[in-house]
Amino acid sequence: MDSITLIAIASIVTAGLTIALGSIGPALGEGRAVATALSSLAQQPDSATTITRTLFVGLAMIESIAIYCFVVSMILIFANPFWNHVIAQAAGK
Amino acid sequence: MRLSPDEMIFWQYGLFKLNGTVVFTWALMFVLAAGSKLITRKLSTGLERSRWQSLLEIVVTGIEKQIQDVGLRHSERYVGFLGTLFLFVALASLCTIIPGYEPPTGSLSTTAALALCVLVAVPFFGIKEQGLGGYLKSYVEPTVIMLPFNIISEISRTLALAVRLFGNMMSGTMILAILLTITPLIFPIAMSVLGLLTGMVQAYIFSILAAVYIASATRVRKPTPELNVKR
Numbered sequence: 469m470d471s472i473t474l475i476a477i478a479s480i481v482t483a484g485l486t487i488a489l490g491s492i493g494p495a496l497g498e499g500r501a502v503a504t505a506l507s508s509l510a511q512q513p514d515s516a517t518t519i520t521r522t523l524f525v526g527l528a529m530i531e532s533i534a535i536y537c538f539v540v541s542m543i544l545i546f547a548n549p550f551w552n553h554v555i556a557q558a559a560g561k
Numbered sequence: 562m563r564l565s566p567d568e569m570i571f572w573q574y575g576l577f578k579l580n581g582t583v584v585f586t587w588a589l590m591f592v593l594a595a596g597s598k599l600i601t602r603k604l605s606t607g608l609e610r611s612r613w614q615s616l617l618e619i620v621v622t623g624i625e626k627q628i629q630d631v632g633l634r635h636s637e638r639y640v641g642f643l644g645t646l647f648l649f650v651a652l653a654s655l656c657t658i659i660p661g662y663e664p665p666t667g668s669l670s671t672t673a674a675l676a677l678c679v680l681v682a683v684p685f686f687g688i689k690e691q692g693l694g695g696y697l698k699s700y701v702e703p704t705v706i707m708l709p710f711n712i713i714s715e716i717s718r719t720l721a722l723a724v725r726l727f728g729n730m731m732s733g734t735m736i737l738a739i740l741l742t743i744t745p746l747i748f749p750i751a752m753s754v755l756g757l758l759t760g761m762v763q764a765y766i767f768s769i770l771a772a773v774y775i776a777s778a779t780r781v782r783k784p785t786p787e788l789n790v791k792r
Binding site: 518529532536538539 | 630721724725727729731735762763765770773
């Protein structure tokens with residue numbers, strides 16, 4: 469198996485695995501965060517704006533983990549430096 | 562499939578490139594600046610106000626109230642910086658309705674520049690409020706051992722701001738591009754509505770996080786009062 473094939477296989481498999489495994493944790497975390505926010509909203513409806521704003525900020529921070537995994541996956545598919553390198557080598561030969 | 566508007570080149574002269582990011586950023590700057598200038602030419606303080614002035618007033622007072630809710634008491638000092646962040650990112654994602662437009666925040670250069678602005682603004686406002694010594698002392702709170710961790714947390718907060726905004730905007734445009742090749746009729750419209758929603762939420766998150774970082778750098782650190790117990 470030459471290096472072009474190896475790099476292609478590794479990039480594709482890793483890209484799929486990255487986003488698949490990387491979205492499990494944030495999804496579970498966001499579910500717990502929203503559930504807790506809903507129960508505290510039910511207990512204290514007067515502080516709804518504070519709870520909602522804090523919920524959104526917290527969700528954005530949790531979401532950024534999934535965004536990091538997504539960015540790594542996109543880099544592997546579209547802006548892969550190893551792939552560009554071997555393609556340039558193969559084109560140069 | 563384009564990864565970012567950096568790859569749309571409108572004009573090139575040697576090393577100097579006019580790509581999609583720069584052109585769309587200039588267009589947004591022009592719309593924001595010219596629109597505000599036109600609306601604020603004749604401001605009235607009486608009961609008769611034009612609807613555009615009311616719109617601007619709603620926006621500005623809304624942002625000021627949000628900044629105050631976060632914990633910054635004198636919100637009029639910060640509304641320029643934080644309001645600009647919010648309005649730029651919100652307008653950038655709102656204009657995706659216009660065909661042929663790609664949000665410039667979908668390029669890592671724009672979001673990195675905005676995050677660097679926040680990185681510079683936090684010490685700037687911190688030193689303005691507390692003086693140089695007071696601000697630098699906040700890095701060794703609560704103990705000196707925390708100094709490298711505080712510095713690392715500053716840098717990683719900035720990185721997280723940039724990548725979060727970039728990832729959200731880029732994923733919106735990429736989902737749209739992918740769906741247009743698969744089911745081009747109704748589904749891309751639903752996803753573009755979702756993209757608008759996440760764009761607005763991300764604009765809000767970006768400016769609120771910047772406000773929270775500035776608030777934590779400018780809060781007054783009171784010495785803990787001693788307990789006077791009469792024996």
